């Protein structure tokens with residue numbers, strides 16, 4: 407099976423703070439599968455490290471209110487194309503991210519409060535009927 411995975415879960419240092427979210431569970435799950443690493447934020451042209459972002463009333467913003475919505479949406483579109491072109495049947499996504507969060511995201515107040523919802527990339531995948539799995543569900 408071909409599986410696309412949030413690149414930070416595979417150990418790529420593409421997280422906003424320059425680190426990663428390496429997951430043993432993911433490494434175990436994808437053993438023997440063809441893996442396609444994807445970071446929509448990097449694909450959208452954002453640098454690493456970068457300021458943390460949240461979705462504020464539907465627009466992706468930094469804490470200071472500046473918009474990074476265009477970069478997030480461009481990255482999500484490019485990442486969607488990469489998933490489709492690769493033929494991946496499943497996308498495993500990092501939790502809570504304004505791009506990759508598949509079931510919950512921060513509420514846009516930068517206070518650490520989670521709400522039900524999806525990040526920009528996860529939403530686009532879902533709208534295109536591509537199966538997504540939040541890493542916490544593995």
Ligand code: SF4
Nearest residue numbers: 412413414445503506
């Ligand atoms: S955009 Fe997704 S893959 Fe990239 S660092 Fe954030 S959670 Fe990981």
